[in-house]
Amino acid sequence: MSAAEARLKALMLSALAGDAAAYRALLTALSPHLRAYYARRMGQSADAEDLVQETLIAIHARRATYDTAQPFTAWLHAIARYKLIDHYRRSKLRRTLPLEEADSVFAEEEAESCDAARDVEKLLAALPESRRRLVRHVKIEGLSTAEAAERTGMSESAVKVGVHRALKTLSAMIGREP
Amino acid sequence: MKTDALIEQLAERAEPVAPGAMLRTLAIGLGGGAIVSALLMQEWLGVRHHMLAVFATPIFWAKFFYTLLFALVALAALERLARPGAKATARLAAMTLPFVVMALLAAWSWRFTPASDQYIMLFGSSYDLCPYHVVVLALPIFIGVFWALRKLAPTRPVLAGATGGLVAGALGAFIYAFHCPEPGMPFLAIWYTLGIILVGAFGAVLGRFSLRW
Numbered sequence A: 001m002s003a004a005e006a007r008l009k010a011l012m013l014s015a016l017a018g019d020a021a022a023y024r025a026l027l028t029a030l031s032p033h034l035r036a037y038y039a040r041r042m043g044q045s046a047d048a049e050d051l052v053q054e055t056l057i058a059i060h061a062r063r064a065t066y067d068t069a070q071p072f073t074a075w076l077h078a079i080a081r082y083k084l085i086d087h088y089r090r091s092k093l094r095r096t097l098p099l100e101e102a103d104s105v106f107a108e109e110e111a112e113s114c115d116a117a118r119d120v121e122k123l124l125a126a127l128p129e130s131r132r133r134l135v136r137h138v139k140i141e142g143l144s145t146a147e148a149a150e151r152t153g154m155s156e157s158a159v160k161v162g163v164h165r166a167l168k169t170l171s172a173m174i175g176r177e178p
Numbered sequence B: 001m002k003t004d005a006l007i008e009q010l011a012e013r014a015e016p017v018a019p020g021a022m023l024r025t026l027a028i029g030l031g032g033g034a035i036v037s038a039l040l041m042q043e044w045l046g047v048r049h050h051m052l053a054v055f056a057t058p059i060f061w062a063k064f065f066y067t068l069l070f071a072l073v074a075l076a077a078l079e080r081l082a083r084p085g086a087k088a089t090a091r092l093a094a095m096t097l098p099f100v101v102m103a104l105l106a107a108w109s110w111r112f113t114p115a116s117d118q119y120i121m122l123f124g125s126s127y128d129l130c131p132y133h134v135v136v137l138a139l140p141i142f143i144g145v146f147w148a149l150r151k152l153a154p155t156r157p158v159l160a161g162a163t164g165g166l167v168a169g170a171l172g173a174f175i176y177a178f179h180c181p182e183p184g185m186p187f188l189a190i191w192y193t194l195g196i197i198l199v200g201a202f203g204a205v206l207g208r209f210s211l212r213w
Helices: A003-016 A020-042 A046-061 A072-091 A099-124 A129-140 A145-152 A156-173 B003-012 B021-044 B051-055 B058-081 B089-094 B096-111 B115-123 B130-151 B157-176 B185-210
Strands: none
Touching (some): A046 B003, A099 A156, A129 A145, B021 B058, B021 B130, B058 B089
């Protein structure tokens, strides 16, 4: 059993016994986990934050379904996953795909996005350190040119040029026009 | 709303949850439905006369235990399906057991059935009514099960709905057994099972649409 599992489960058991402080601590500890979970799968967006809140509400409303003899994280993960699938179904797959099938579609998608992340890392490793940091700031973390300039201590135009050249190098590596 | 504010609101509502709260919800749904169904059966079809004599017949106990075991095994699977992240595979597989045993019993009794009795053992006098009676008697229980499931958290709604339907169907058949005069094991294995499975199919359809949370 992992340390997180032991800590979260202890908080959950106290919360179920009516301990408001433990319950607050639990929900507070869970939200960054959930935020990361949804951001990994759908990017940082208002939708992702909505899902974090929906999941917290579901945890609250359905907490009687947690079997205290079972791992807490398995229960939590199943709820987070259900809310994600439900979200996809409501937005894109509505009326075309039953929930059970969406589940398997999603499993493949998850594997794919992992592959994509690995490929990006491999490509980035070929860039010089300073350029790599620029691409990470601007293209992956989504900072503006000004924020990246501030973060790296470079001028804004230097950031722009650096990112542009880095992307050119990368596209040459995969044989595509930028 | 900010997530932090939401957490504050939820934390203020940290009422204790009794350890058996979920089982109690299921018990209320099932129990309430079963009482209504038993009353309906008494008003509509009526319990058989001479129950004491009926208790002496093996076929009554076959109906009694087949439907009751079916209901219990399906309920055990439903309890898992209503909890996120709980494994239900073994319990779902166990749901075939009562039927397999019943089918073996029916096949065994068929070997000793003289040709002149075969029709009555297979079709009785009510094969066209039996599944219909089972479905109608299962209805109040079906409503009770879905009332409970909507308060719980099934992550596979079609499967949970089907299993809930099978629980309701088997309990409806259990109640029907106190009316049904048919003497045949093959009759029981076929027509009771058909009624139960019909209710399970309704459950699958309704589950897909109504068990979202």
